[in-house]
Amino acid sequence: SKISWDDGCSLLKRSRYWIKSDQIVTPGGIVAGAVEVKDGLIVSVVEAEDWTGSPNRAEVIDFGEAVVMPGLIDAHAHLDDPGRADWEGFPSGTKAAAAGGITTLIDMPLNSDPSTTSVETLAMKVEAAKNNIYVNVGFWGGLVPENAHNLTALEALLEAGVLGLKSFMCPSGIDDFPMTTAAHIKAGVSVLAKYRRPLLVHAEIEQRSDGYPEVDDEDARSYSTYLKTRPASWEEAAIRELLSVGVDTVVGGAAEGAHIHVVHLADATSSLDLIKEAKRLGHSITVETCPHYLAFSAEEIKDGDTRFKCAPPIRDAENREKLWEALMEGNMDMLSSDHSPTLPELKRLNDGNFLRAWGGISSLQFVLPVTWTYGRSRGVTFKQLASWWSEKPAKLAGLPLKGAIASGRHADILVWDPSAEFDLDDRHPVHLKHPSISAYMGKRLAGKVIATFVRGNLVYRDGKHAPAACGTQILA
Numbered sequence: 001s002k003i004s005w006d007d008g009c010s011l012l013k014r015s016r017y018w019i020k021s022d023q024i025v026t027p028g029g030i031v032a033g034a035v036e037v038k039d040g041l042i043v044s045v046v047e048a049e050d051w052t053g054s055p056n057r058a059e060v061i062d063f064g065e066a067v068v069m070p071g072l073i074d075a076h077a078h079l080d081d082p083g084r085a086d087w088e089g090f091p092s093g094t095k096a097a098a099a100g101g102i103t104t105l106i107d108m109p110l111n112s113d114p115s116t117t118s119v120e121t122l123a124m125k126v127e128a129a130k131n132n133i134y135v136n137v138g139f140w141g142g143l144v145p146e147n148a149h150n151l152t153a154l155e156a157l158l159e160a161g162v163l164g165l166k167s168f169m170c171p172s173g174i175d176d177f178p179m180t181t182a183a184h185i186k187a188g189v190s191v192l193a194k195y196r197r198p199l200l201v202h203a204e205i206e207q208r209s210d211g212y213p214e215v216d217d218e219d220a221r222s223y224s225t226y227l228k229t230r231p232a233s234w235e236e237a238a239i240r241e242l243l244s245v246g247v248d249t250v251v252g253g254a255a256e257g258a259h260i261h262v263v264h265l266a267d268a269t270s271s272l273d274l275i276k277e278a279k280r281l282g283h284s285i286t287v288e289t290c291p292h293y294l295a296f297s298a299e300e301i302k303d304g305d306t307r308f309k310c311a312p313p314i315r316d317a318e319n320r321e322k323l324w325e326a327l328m329e330g331n332m333d334m335l336s337s338d339h340s341p342t343l344p345e346l347k348r349l350n351d352g353n354f355l356r357a358w359g360g361i362s363s364l365q366f367v368l369p370v371t372w373t374y375g376r377s378r379g380v381t382f383k384q385l386a387s388w389w390s391e392k393p394a395k396l397a398g399l400p401l402k403g404a405i406a407s408g409r410h411a412d413i414l415v416w417d418p419s420a421e422f423d424l425d426d427r428h429p430v431h432l433k434h435p436s437i438s439a440y441m442g443k444r445l446a447g448k449v450i451a452t453f454v455r456g457n458l459v460y461r462d463g464k465h466a467p468a469a470c471g472t473q474i475l476a
C-alpha cells in the first residue's frame with residue numbers, strides 16, 4: 001500500500017532512505033557507513049568501503065561525524081495520563097522524549113488516575129495515548145494487594161498487553177496503588193512465569209526506628225533531614241526480602257520464566273552486593289539506576305531545593321562513585337529516567353519543605369546528555385550507552401525487534417553530537433510540561449540530539465518536531 005506523506009508523521013517524506021555517518025554504533029562495533037531504512041525497518045547496515053551509494057542522492061541523509069545509535073528505550077517513566085495530565089501527559093512527555101533521543105518509553109502504572117491495575121484501567125491508558133504519542137509507548141501493569149491473589153484478574157491484565165508488572169514494597173504516595181508484601185510478590189511472580197514477563201519492584205521497606213523526632217520547618221528544608229528519613233537500610237531490607245521470592249526464578253524453580261527487576265537502585269553498598277549474590281545463585285534478576293544518582297550527590301543539594309527530592313534519595317558522593325563502578329563493571333544492568341513530575345505547587349519550590357514535597361525527579365528530555373556529561377570523564381563508551389539505554393531495556397521489556405542497529409530491526413534511531421555543549425537555561429527549548437521543576441535546569445551539558453527516527457519516521461530534527469503524533473502503542 002502507498003504511504004501518504006501529508007499525514008505529518010515524519011519530517012522526511014520518504015519510505016526508503018539511507019542514514020550515513022562515520023560512527024554507527026552496531027552490536028558488532030562502531031562502523032563508518034550507512035543504515036538503509038525501508039518502510040520503518042532497518043533493512044541493511046553497510047560499511048563505507050562496501051557502500052556503493054544510492055542512485056538517488058535525495059535518498060541519503062549524511063550526518064557526517066555525528067553518532068548514530070539505537071534510539072533510547074526508557075523502561076521507567078511516569079507520564080501521568082489519564083487523570084493527571086496536568087502533571088505531564090502523553091503529548092508533552094513523548095515530545096520531550098523525541099527531543100531527547102528516546103524512541104520508546106514504557107509508562108509506569110501509577111500517578112495516572114486511575115492506576116493501571118486492571119483490564120479496564122489499561123483500556124483507559126490505551127484510549128488516552130491514542131493519537132497523542134510522538135514515540136513508541138508500552139505499559140507496565142500494577143501488582144497491588146487487590147489483584148495479587150486474583151489469578152483471573154492478573155491473567156486478564158497480562159493478556160490485555162501489559163509488558164510486565166510493577167509493585168511497591170513501601171507506600172507509593174498514590175492512594176489507589178498500595179504497597180505489596182513478599183506474599184503478594186510471590187503470587188504475582190508465579191503468574192508472570194507463565195507469560196515470561198518481568199516484575200519491576202520499588203525496593204524500599206520502611207524500617208521501624210525510634211520514630212522520627214519532631215522536625216520544625218527549618219529542618220524540613222534541610223536535605224540531610226530528608227536523607228535520614230530513607231536510609232540505605234530500607235533498600236537493603238527490601239532487596240533481602242525480594243530475594244526470598246527471587247529464588248523461585250532459578251532454572252527448575254517454581255517460577256522459572258519470571259524475572260525480577262529492581263528499579264532505581266540508589267544504594268551501591270549492601271543492596272548491590274545482595275543483587276550480585278543473587279545473580280551468582282542463578283536468580284533471573286536485573287537492576288537499574290537513574291542518571292540523577294550518577295550526576296548528583298547529597299553534599300551538593302541545597303537546602304530547600306526540592307527539585308532533587310526522589311525516593312530512594314540521592315546519597316553521598318562516595319556512594320555515587322560506587323554506582324559508576326557498578327555500571328562500568330557490568331553489575332548495574334541498565335539505566336532509566338524514572339521521570340516522575342508533578343505540579344510545581346506540589347514540588348513546593350516556594351517553601352522548600354523536603355518532607356512534604358512530591359518525590360520524583362523530572363529529567364526525561366535530558367537523560368542522554370546527562371549520562372554522557374557525567375560519564376565521559378569516567379570512560380563511558382558509545383557501546384556502553386547503547387547497552388544501558390537500548391539493548392538491555394529492550395530485553396527487559398521483551399522487545400526483540402528493538403534496541404540495536406541491525407538489519408531486520410525497527411528503525412528506531414538516534415543521531416547525536418557528543419561534542420556539542422549547551423546551557424540548559426530559560427532559552428533552551430524544554431518540551432516537558434513543567435520545566436521549572438527539572439533538576440537539570442541551570443546545568444551545562446554535553447551531547448546534543450540532532451535527529452530522532454521512530455519506526456522510520458523522522459519525528460525530530462534540529463529542534464523541530466514532526467507535526468502529527470504517530471507513535472505506536474506496544475501491547476504484548
Ligand SMILES: NC(=O)NC(NC(N)=O)C(=O)[O-]
Nearest residue numbers: 111172173310311340359360
Ligand atoms: N509515585 C511515584 O512515582 N514515585 C516515584 N518517585 C520517586 N522515585 O521519587 C517512584 O518511582 O517511586
Ligand SMILES: [Zn+2]
Nearest residue numbers: 202263264311
Ligand atoms: Zn519507585
Ligand SMILES: [Zn+2]
Nearest residue numbers: 076108338340
Ligand atoms: Zn518511578
